[in-house]
Amino acid sequence: MVAAASLAASVSIASADTEVTVSLGWLRNAQYAPLYAADVNGYFKDEGLKLQLLDGGPGKNPVSTVGAGQADFGITGGTFIFSARVAPDPVDVVAIGAIRQKSPYAYITLVNSTDPDPTPKDMEGKTIGIQTDGEIFLKGVAEKNHLDMSKMNIQVVQGGLEPLLTGAVDFISGHVHNQPYQFELEAAKPDAPENLKGKTWKALLLSDHGVPSYNDLIFATNATLKEKPELTRKFLRAVARGLQFMQENPEETAKLSAAYEGQLDTIDKLAWSLQVQNGLNASADTQEKGFLWMQPEVWEQQMRFYHENGQVPRVIPASEVMTNDFNPGVKSK
Known part of the structure; x- marks a missing residue:
């Protein structure tokens, strides 16, 4: 009996999903619908992951949260990522995927x-x-x-x-x-x-x-990418599948998002917003390479623009702020 109980416990531990924590740039609303779709449809579970969202909002900075090790991944604007890299007290964060291929x-x-x-x-x-x-x-x-x-x-x-x-x-x-x-x-x-x-x-x-730029960037620390590369691949694959589901099933995505815990937008606004978002999330790159794909040239142009306008002290190579190494290759239409 003791042996049987021990075996059951070991099986339970072995089958437990790994919790992955994501720090959002704002409160739960329509912009995070791909995460809701991936969660509700079991895409995270397929990867052996359990999603935990940390809400953003006034006074909350996902770069600081991720940099301090309080979340595995974060979602924010690209300017916050390269600004953190060149700050007097830099934060070693790297973008690993762009949900929006164009800024809204x-x-x-x-x-x-x-x-x-x-x-x-x-x-x-x-x-x-x-x-x-x-x-x-x-x-x-x-x-x-x-x-x-x-x-x-x-x-x-x-x-x-x-x-x-x-x-x-x-x-x-x-x-x-x-x-x-x-x-x-x-x-x-x-x-x-x-x-x-x-x-x-x-x-x-x-x-x-004006300025080519991505938006709603998924990012992590370099330490996470080096120590947990498989976790990173699994997480991005689940998110990319959520984006794919949202593109193919916007009405169903609106319904499940409306019912998602803590989500604030009405189903009518969700249905309207997701149609607009789908146009921003897809590009020639996502059709050829997959959702979340990023071009170094876009990062370089954006950083140069901010530098020329006195917003950041210097421009650094795009390879220091972004990588496509973990992109799962889930393609858009």
């Missing part, structure tokens, strides 16, 4: 449904609403597209879409998988304001018209 940061405008897509040149002579830290990005768009910023009326605004909805600005900076949903809600109302009727939203993505 954009200049959003309202147009008639029959109008052509806006171009950067359309921003001249218009009022542009930006947040307090947004001038360098607008400068990047102006330089790349030979725009005269003196012909723009630049206004600092809050993060919501209200200034655009009320006509106070013609373009407003925001994230295409978030703020335009406010327009969708207002325009759908029976008593929608006259200036919204017959309108649709369009966006000029910063990645297309």
